[in-house]
Amino acid sequence: MEKGTRFRGRDWIIQIAVAFGYALAYCAIRPFSDAHWSLTSGLRFACLLLIPYRYWAALAVGEAAPLAYSVFKCVGLFGVTTAxxxxxxxxxxxxxxxxxxxxxxxxxPAKRVVDMKALLIGAFGTSLAWAMVTYAGYVTATDPTMHASPVMLAGVFVGSYIAILTVTTWPLFFKLTRNGRGLRQLAIEASRSPLAFDTAVVALPILVAIAFISSYMDASTAAVLQMSLFVPVAWLTMKYGWRGTAASGPLAVACVCLLTLSVPDPVVIQTQFFVAFAVTFLFVMGARIASQIHAQEQERQTVGKALSTARKLMHQSDLRMRQASTQLELVGGSMSLANGRVLQKALHFLTPDERATFQRHTVEAKHRIYTLAEAFHPTAWRERGLPAALRETIGRVLDEAGVAYRFNLEGRGVSQLAPAVHQAIYRAACEAIAQVCSQLTCTQVILTLRGGELYGRRLAVLHAIGVNDERDVSHLARRIAMSSNIPAKLGVTLDQGPSLTAQAELFDGIVHTKRTAQQAMISVLLYDAQPRRVDERVEARHLRLWVR
Structure with missing residues (x-):
């Protein structure tokens, strides 16, 4: 019971504080507000957008007191009804x-999302409601000099509309970018952002210069210069989306309003309508750009997740092949021992020719199992790493086919690549070698693996060269017999289409192929599966501040 009483008392204190704070803010900006650019309208709309519903009554009370004091001083001038x-x-x-x-x-729609369409509807509807009430006061005024005209209605409406769009955007921008961070951290990040730099160093000096020059020109020239005030705002909008309009739009509107007299004149109303159209158009265009950026970011994330899933599946598949290779080697060893025992027991019952045939079949079976295990996952790779597999396993296969082979390891950072990239490098090397050896005149293969780093991201470049020599016919018969076994021994199937290109795309890489009469060259570029660029993560975080 005591706890509930304290809570209600604290809530009353908050209500009073909200009413008092809003009244102070209202009284502070009221002298600088007029029908031409109603800053109080922007304050009201911003408070209604950002303050919870339970404090709206306090906001009404906070505005009623100073408003009643200023209005009822003019009861004798306008009449009781207008007041x-x-x-x-x-x-x-x-x-x-x-x-x-x-x-x-x-x-x-979400915590850090603003529907710009709903915002514009709210600004339009609120400005229209305020303009109708203000116009009704002019109509019922008792002062004979107060002649209500549609120009007044349009002027009050446009003044409130402009103020809402320009004053409300900064609090909204603060709400979207804060994301639980402190004011000091937010101020530091805002001052270091490219948007703040472009606004303060590029847009603001241009706006001040145009406003200063137009103040010394005649009416027609000044009107043209005032229209050009929105060129820097459009440039920032094209570059940063709606955030560029939110940052620089109020500055341009302030320059226009300070240079234009606040009088119910059709020429002034036309200027106001141009400002309102320009601000609305820039906000819509900025929202559209931000929506496209968000859609592209969502698509990029979706593609990134798909590629990451494909890389994980590829890694798991290679691990299963490694396990299957190990089990095959164990089975081959067990089968060799079992055949040896059988041969030893049946030694006295077999002729020498039968014993030789049995031993030959045993050795061939063991060799086939070993070859199959090596095609799945080389032993040299498991025991001594990727360079050993590229040098020894591939070299043995090509040597059996009568093809000379040389392997070069250059650069640095190959050992620091992710395991999935090592697997992709070996599979790409096997497929590239199988492709360059597809011609029967291939007599030599040169494989080069180069590691490096580009823009803070590790990469590997695989370069396979197959040298053709049509004059060398001494080993042609052997190569004809053995070349068809190269893809099988390397675990490659060449009739599956462009699998090398698809495998490279999984790691943001490319494949380049070139064939001449003397050489067949294939280059494969693979990036690390774990990007290290910090700026990419920061950019992705900022791109989530989109407007639907």
Missing amino acids: TIWSIPPIAIAMPVVWFCRSQLRLF
Whole structure:
């Protein structure tokens, strides 16, 4: 019971603090706000967007007190009816519109997502409601000099609309980028961001220069220069999406509004409409760019997950082949021992020719099992690493086929590559060698493996060269008999299509093939499966701040 009382008391204190704080903010910016650029409208709309519903009543109370004081001083000038209409807190008038946008139109579909369409609808509806109430006050005014005209209605509407779009965006931008970080950390990151640099160093000086020059020009030239104020904003929008408009748009609008007189004149209203159209267009374009960036990021992540899954499956498949190779070697050894025991027991019952035939079959069976195990996963690879497999296992297969072989290991960092990349390197080497040896005139194969690093990411380049010599016919008969066994001994099937290219694409690599009369060359580039670039992770994190 005591705990509930304390909670209700603390909640009342928060309500009073919200009302008092909003009243202070309202009174602070009220002298700088007018119908031409209603900064108070932007304050109201921003508070309704970001403050929970339970504090909306406190916001209405916080605005009612200073508003009633300023309005009822003019009761004798405008009349009781006008004063009563204008004493209604505009923030209370906007509450149903903002509630509809937040609840029904899902202004915030997710924690860090803003639906720009719902935001524009809310800004338009709220500005229209405020303009209608203000216009109704002018219509019911008792002062004979107050002649209500549609120009006033349009001026109040556009002034509120511009202020909402330009003032509200900075609090929204703060809400989206904070993500639980402290104000100091957020300020440091914001000051170091490329957007802040381009806004402060490029856009702001250009805006100030254009505004300063237009203040000394005639009306027609000044109007053209004021339109050009949105060129830097458009440039930042094209570069950063809606965040560029949010950062530089208020600066451009402030320059235009400070250079334009706040009078109910059709020329001024036209300028205001141009500003409203420019800001709306830039926000829509920025939102579209941000949505496309987010879609591309989602697609990139989806493709990345698929490639990562494929690499994991490839790694697991190679591990199973390694296990199968080990088991085959054990089976071959056990079978050799069993055949030796059988031969020893049946030694007196077999003729010399039968014993020789049995021994030959035993050796051939053992050799076939060993060859199959080596095709699955070489013993040299398991015992001495990838370079030993590339040098010894492939060299033995080519030597049996009568093809000279040389292996070169260059560069550095090959041993630091991920195990999946080692597996891809060996399989790519086997397939490349099988392809360059597909011609019967191939007499020599040169395989080069080069490790390196590019932009902070480790890579490996495999280069296979098959040298053809049509004049060497001394071993042609043997190569005809043995060349067909090279793919099988290396565990490669050449009639499966471009598997080498598909395997390289799993590791963001490429394959380059070149054939001449004397040589057949295949180059394979493979990147590490574990990228180390920090800026890529930071960029991906920022790209999630998208507007739907």
